[in-house]
Amino acid sequence: MQEAAEKKSELKKSCINCGAEMLYAPGTTELQCEYCGYSQQIPPNESGFQELELNTYLDSLGHHSHSQAILMLQCKNCGANQHIEEHYKSLHCVYCNSPLIIEDAQKEEWILPGAVLPFQIDQKSAHRIFQKWVKGLWWAPNKLKKASLDPQNTKGLYSPYWTFDAQLYANYVGQRGDYYYVSVPYTTTVNGKTVTRMRQERRTRWTPASGSISGFVDDTLIKASTQRSGVIPRKVARWDLSKLVPFDSSYLSGFVTEKYTIPLKDGHLDAEKEAERIADRWARRDIGGDTQRIHSIDMRLTEQTFKHILLPVYISAYRYKGKRYNFFVNGQSGVLSGQRPYSFWKIFLFVLMIIAILSVIVFFTNQG
Template structure:
C-alpha cells in the first residue's frame, strides 16, 4: 500500500526550468508551467480503469486497500470537504466563498479514484459562456451584462461520483396489453335532427406473462457528495463518460477536488434501486405488446464492481445590485445553469400589454 501511495504522489511534477508547479491544461493531455511555458505530456496508464470488486469493500468497510492519504479542508459554513494542493493559494470555499483556515487542514484517507473526466476548457472560456448566457436571458434587467464577475471566485472543481457495474439477472411476472378497437354507437344532433353514429374506441386485452431477463449494467452513476448550500443543478450533469481517462493526479493540478461524503455502502444502495428500474425497463421490453404491467421483479446482481470517479464543473458567483448569484458550468460540455435576477418592469409591461390585447379583442367581438 505504501508503494502505491508513493507512486501516486510522485505523479505531481515541478517545472524543470523554473521549479514552479506544472498545472493541467484543460482540453489537452499536457501539464504546463504558467510562468515559463514549459509543457510535459501526461503519461497514460495503459492498464485502463481500476474497477474494484464491490463485496470485499462492503464486507470490510474499514479496509483501506487501494487508498491514499490526502489533505482536507472542511467548510464550516456549507459543509463541503475540499482537497487543497499544498501550494494552492486560494483559501476560500468553492461553493460559498467563505474563507477556509489552513490551520484547520487535516489528513484523511480516501478510496483512490479509478478514473477522471478532465476539464475541456479553461476559466477564461467559462467566463465567455457566462457572458453569452446573460445575453440570452429573458426578462433580465438591461444592465445585467455589467454584473461584477470576479475571476478569483471562479473555481474549477472535480466532483466525486461512484459508478457501479454488475451482471443483472431477474425473473418477472406481469401482464401484456394489446390494443384493439370497437365500434360504439352514439347519438348526436345535426340540423335539429337526432342521428345515430358510431365511433372507434380503444380497448386493451390483457394477458398474464412471466419470463427471465439478463444483461450487463454498465457505469450506473451515483452522486458521492452532499451540497447543503448551492447544490449542483441536475441540468449540467449531462456527463459523457466515454471520455473518462485512467486516474492521474496531474489532471487535478490547479483545481480543487471535493472528497466524497456519501459512503460507498449508501452509494451501492442507490445503485441497486437504479438497477431495479433498469430491470423493470428490460422486463417491459421483453413483455412486448402495446403496453405492459410489471407486477413482480426478483433481481439478482453478480460480479459487482465499482470505481470512484471525478467529474469537472466550474463554480462561480456574480454580483448584481449588491446581491450575489451563483452559477455552474459543466467543465466538459459547457452546459450552464444558475440563479438570475428578473426585471420587474419588463414583466409588468408584458402583462399589461397582454391585458390590453385581451381588452381590444373583447371590444371587437362585441
C-alpha cells in the first residue's frame, strides 16, 4: 500500500525525448515538454474517487493507510505550507512573495488527495486577465502597472480543501407561519380636512409543526489551509466540483501545491456546522407556509466519508509602501478578485487639475 502511494504521488515526470521536466498543460489531459514539444497523455483513472471513512481517520487508526511523506517549505511570514517543484528557480511564497529557503524544507506526512480539479486556463491567460484588470484601475500606482508586466509574479497554486459526505437524519419542532391580511383604519389630511381611510396590514397565523427529515449531504466544501493574510476571496473560491477527477500527481506538475494546515478534525467541526444549516433549511422547507420558526433540531450524521481535494487558483503578490496586496484568478473559471493600492500623487494631481479648471471657469464667468 505504501509503495503504491509513493508511486501515485511521485511528482516529477521526465520527457522521454530530452529528459526535461514534463508539465501539465491546463485545459487538457496531457503533460507537455516546454523544450522539445513532446506530449504525453495522462491515463484516465477508472477506479473513481476514493472516499475515506471519516471515523477511522478521526481516531488516527487509518491515517497511515492512505498517507505519504512530501517535501514541504513553510513560509515564515504567512505560514503557508507549500511544495515547490524544481522548475521554480526563484523560491518565493506564492501568497506573500517572501523568500523561501530550500534548506528549511522538511518531509511531512499528508493524507493523499482523493481528487483534483485540473487548471483549465494557463498562466499566460491568467496573467492577461490580471493585466486587463490593472489597466482598468483608476489612480493605480505606476509600480503596480509595471509589476503587472512580469508574468513571473503570477503563480499557479493548488489549494487544499476537505469535502465531507454524510447521510443526515433529523427530528425538528417548530411553527408554521401563514400570512393573512386585515383592514385597518387610519386617518390622514386631505385639503386641510381629516379623513379616515382603510389599509391592508399583514399578519401571521402560527400553528405548531414537527416532523422528520433525511437526505444525503454531498461534498460539503471546507477550506483546509489558513494564512495570516492572503485569504482567497469568496468571489474567486467558487469551483464546479462536478469537474473533479481522481487524483493523479501528473496534474500537479508545473504548479505549487499547498499542504493543508487545518487538521481533518477541525475541518469536520466546520462541516458539522454546515450540516446544521442544511438541516435547518430542509426543516423549513418541510414545514412549508410563508415563514417558519425552528425551536429545536435533533440531528444525526451517519456513513460519514471525506476527501482531501486540490483546487486551482492563480495568485499575484505585490508590495506597495510596506503593505502587501494579493490578486487572485480562479484557475477554472478565470474570475478575478483582489485588493488594490491607490496612488496619492495621482489623486492629488487630479484634484489640483479640477480646482484649476473650476478656477478658470469662474475667472472667465466674472470677466463676462
